[in-house]
Amino acid sequence: MNTSLRRDRQDLLRAGLGHALNLGLPLLFVVIPILSFVVVSFWTLQDGQILLIPTLANYRTFFTDGSYLPVYLQTVGLSLQVTLVNVALSTAIALFIFRRTPRMRFLILMSFMLPLFMSYIIKVYSIRSILGQRGLLNEAMLGLGLIDQPIEALLFSRTAIFIALAVLYLPYAILPMYLALDRIPANYLAASADLGATPIQTLRDVVLPLGRPGIAAGAVFTFILTFGDFVTPQMVGGTQGFTFGRIVFSQFGLALNWPLGSALAVILLATTLLAVALAGLSLRREHVR
Amino acid sequence: MQPLLHLNNVSKRYGAVRVLDGIDITVADNEFLTILGPSGSGKTTILRIIGGFEGIDGGSLMFEGRDLSAVPINRRPFNTVFQDYALFHHMTVAENVGYGLKVRGRPKAEIAKRVAEVLDTVGLGTLGGRYPAQMSGGQRQRVALARAIICEPRLILLDEPLSALDVELRAQMQRFLKSLQRRLGIAFVFITHDQEEAIALSDRIIVVNRGRIEQEGAPEELYRRPRTPFTASFLGDNNLIPGTLAAVDGRLCTVDTAAGLLDATVDGPAPATGSAVLVAVRPEHVRLDADPAAPHGLSAEVADVRFLGANVMIELLNPALPGAVIKVRRLADGSVAGLRPGASVRLRWAADDAALLQMAP
Numbered sequence: 119m120n121t122s123l124r125r126d127r128q129d130l131l132r133a134g135l136g137h138a139l140n141l142g143l144p145l146l147f148v149v150i151p152i153l154s155f156v157v158v159s160f161w162t163l164q165d166g167q168i169l170l171i172p173t174l175a176n177y178r179t180f181f182t183d184g185s186y187l188p189v190y191l192q193t194v195g196l197s198l199q200v201t202l203v204n205v206a207l208s209t210a211i212a213l214f215i216f217r218r219t220p221r222m223r224f225l226i227l228m229s230f231m232l233p234l235f236m237s238y239i240i241k242v243y244s245i246r247s248i249l250g251q252r253g254l255l256n257e258a259m260l261g262l263g264l265i266d267q268p269i270e271a272l273l274f275s276r277t278a279i280f281i282a283l284a285v286l287y288l289p290y291a292i293l294p295m296y297l298a299l300d301r302i303p304a305n306y307l308a309a310s311a312d313l314g315a316t317p318i319q320t321l322r323d324v325v326l327p328l329g330r331p332g333i334a335a336g337a338v339f340t341f342i343l344t345f346g347d348f349v350t351p352q353m354v355g356g357t358q359g360f361t362f363g364r365i366v367f368s369q370f371g372l373a374l375n376w377p378l379g380s381a382l383a384v385i386l387l388a389t390t391l392l393a394v395a396l397a398g399l400s401l402r403r404e405h406v407r
Numbered sequence: 408m409q410p411l412l413h414l415n416n417v418s419k420r421y422g423a424v425r426v427l428d429g430i431d432i433t434v435a436d437n438e439f440l441t442i443l444g445p446s447g448s449g450k451t452t453i454l455r456i457i458g459g460f461e462g463i464d465g466g467s468l469m470f471e472g473r474d475l476s477a478v479p480i481n482r483r484p485f486n487t488v489f490q491d492y493a494l495f496h497h498m499t500v501a502e503n504v505g506y507g508l509k510v511r512g513r514p515k516a517e518i519a520k521r522v523a524e525v526l527d528t529v530g531l532g533t534l535g536g537r538y539p540a541q542m543s544g545g546q547r548q549r550v551a552l553a554r555a556i557i558c559e560p561r562l563i564l565l566d567e568p569l570s571a572l573d574v575e576l577r578a579q580m581q582r583f584l585k586s587l588q589r590r591l592g593i594a595f596v597f598i599t600h601d602q603e604e605a606i607a608l609s610d611r612i613i614v615v616n617r618g619r620i621e622q623e624g625a626p627e628e629l630y631r632r633p634r635t636p637f638t639a640s641f642l643g644d645n646n647l648i649p650g651t652l653a654a655v656d657g658r659l660c661t662v663d664t665a666a667g668l669l670d671a672t673v674d675g676p677a678p679a680t681g682s683a684v685l686v687a688v689r690p691e692h693v694r695l696d697a698d699p700a701a702p703h704g705l706s707a708e709v710a711d712v713r714f715l716g717a718n719v720m721i722e723l724l725n726p727a728l729p730g731a732v733i734k735v736r737r738l739a740d741g742s743v744a745g746l747r748p749g750a751s752v753r754l755r756w757a758a759d760d761a762a763l764l765q766m767a768p
Contacts, residue, residue, distance in 0.1 A: 309493035
């Protein structure tokens with residue numbers, strides 16, 4: 119009797135602890151850190167001091183001060199461009215891998231994923247060494263006689279940022295796209311051909327529709343990573359590389375305006391959440407088996 | 408008459424493994440043909456070759472006299488019902504069924520009309536708007552059939568389509584398949600490892616084993632008159648008693664076995680006397696004679712009597728045939744009511760019910 123009561127209490131304790139962890143871990147590691155800067159974004163900065171006076175002034179600054187909104191919109195535009203190009207590239211590459219033999223698939227996929235195992239700084243510098251004034255690209259074009267003198271604009275331009283971001287985040291788009299294709303049952307392709315579909319028709323009606331979750335995931339990854347990146351634009355864009363991420367970064371650094379920085383970070387977060395929501399909406403429920 | 412489909416001396420190997428060896432198959436118009444074999448026999452490879460999913464290493468594949476070996480899958484004039492149906496889960500039932508017409512560029516109105524007709528044919532009239540995931544196994548099976556017949560092929564291929572269904576549904580789908588085949592008047596090439604299913608459905612069965620054709624014929628013929636040990640034991644139960652051929656008199660053969668002389672009949676030319684043979688006799692064709700000294704037949708001792716409802720299965724042993732359990736199936740009537748293990752009986756059968764099999768060379 120006594121032992122069973124104790125066991126009951128133990129079970130209850132264990133269940134309670136389980137629930138506490140289920141809720142507590144995300145709370146501790148995700149929600150609280152996010153909430154903390156949401157809270158800071160409503161505080162006031164006066165004479166370099168953060169005062170706990172609630173205000174909407176930080177958000178007002180974003181919309182009214184002429185320097186933030188244009189950069190925000192430019193960055194959205196840049197991120198959308200990178201996303202678009204990466205979705206197209208990753209779809210083509212994933213399809214290419216998908217059509218190899220199973221053994222080759224793994225090898226090719228791994229080689230495309232190799233950059234994920236490298237430090238960010240190495241990748242950025244290797245891009246710089248390719249695009250630089252005495253870089254690989256300029257030297258090659260000089261050698262081929264395509265140009266008379268090195269093109270300076272290759273590096274430290276908006277195009278450079280665009281190329282660097284696209285290259286950096288391509289693996290994040292390829293992987294989900296390939297995984298989506300990999301989940302298509304092999305006999306769907308056989309069935310489609312059996313019913314008379316040409317390879318192009320099978321691609322249009324079976325492969326791409328079933329690859330949509332992968333496309334959506336790849337697009338979201340690319341957009342979020344591109345939109346928040348503040349190092350790459352600086353490293354390869356120079357003064358041209360003034361993106362929204364760098365503005366947020368500078369508020370916490372040079373400007374020491376944490377409340378404004380937090381408000382801008384909230385706007386960054388809201389934008390990425392919107393991207394996730396849009397990607398989710400684009401998937402019809404039936405596609406998710 | 409020219410056959411609809413003709414596989415002529417087809418062989419296929421995967422690396423060093425020969426999976427098909429000299430396969431000859433003809434399919435006639437309107438025929439329900441079953442290719443029956445255990446797993447690994449090559450039956451699925453035969454279907455994949457016909458469907459165009461595999462090439463051949465030797466021989467030819469002709470459809471109405473036209474060589475198909477260079478024709479790609481999507482241009483072959485027949486359709487397949489896949490083992491797990493392979494319904495596109497992102498398309499509705501109507502989209503799945505209409506897909507064959509869509510890729511042929513038919514107008515939407517025509518597709519909608521034909522889809523409705525075909526769904527009616529398979530008894531799914533109102534379910535076109537559903538997704539495959541919202542349907543039962545039997546319904547999906549019907550969708551797969553509808554999708555395969557909508558382009559009015561002269562022949563459809565079915566790859567063990569009933570193996571995923573439970574017993575009751577399977578029996579129902581068997582009746583449905585048979586009646587559908589008769590109504591449509593198209594040839595069905597049906598692959599299965601289930602001999603009961605093959606017997607119940609087919610006009611003709613081709614038994615395949617280890618990449619070769621063992622025997623082909625109507626179900627009753629194969630069941631009653633197997634010619635190889637494999638066919639005899641793969642289709643239903645059989646008692647196989649080894650011996651040497653002692654004498655031949657027309658069809659009637661006398662076989663000398665360790666347990667005495669036994670009668671059997673042979674189809675076609677008889678093997679030479681003295682060669683090793685088997686006598687195959689079905690459990691239900693063996694009669695029990697209570698008098699152990701009666702002439703002809705085989706004496707044996709009852710080892711076990713199992714009551715199966717309508718039937719009893721009696722297992723018997725003969726000391727001269729070590730290791731061989733002789734099985735006898737009888738109606739569970741008064742004649743076997745008193746039978747107990749240990750009883751001595753005489754086993755007899757009509758010579759016409761016992762087939763003489765040549766041992767594999």
